[in-house]
Amino acid sequence: MALTKPNQQLRRDLKEAAALLKWAGVDLYVVSKRMMATGDEQGAMEMMKLAMSLQETEDKLAGYAGEVKDGRISRAAEQRK
Template sequence: MSLTKPNQELKSDLKEAAAVLKWSGVDLFAISKRLLDAGDEIGADELMKIAVSYQATEDKLTAYADEVKAGVIKRIKTR
């Protein structure tokens, strides 16, 4: 099934947002490790929590993009 242009854009936007979260999480993990190595366990733990939440949100956005592709979610035209 081919997607309408708005749904293609929605799928693409969701995938792009997921990728941004993924790489931001990767960066946060790296910074967290440096903080931990420097002895800042509290700062490292806080960044790890944020990175994990990014990963969970990335997974949701990827699943939504898959649902758009499958036709389960459709973009509604507004205005």
């Protein structure tokens, strides 16, 4: 079953948001490694927790995008901008 245009857009938006979270998490992880090297272990651990939280949310959004593709989630009407 082909996706409607609103569902295609929903899927693209979810995938884009997931990708942004992924790269933000990667950036936070890199910064936390630098912080660890400078001796700020507490700050580094807090940054790593945040990076892991972003990764969990990324996984959820990617799962939702898959559900849109499978037809289990759909956008009821075209959203106006």
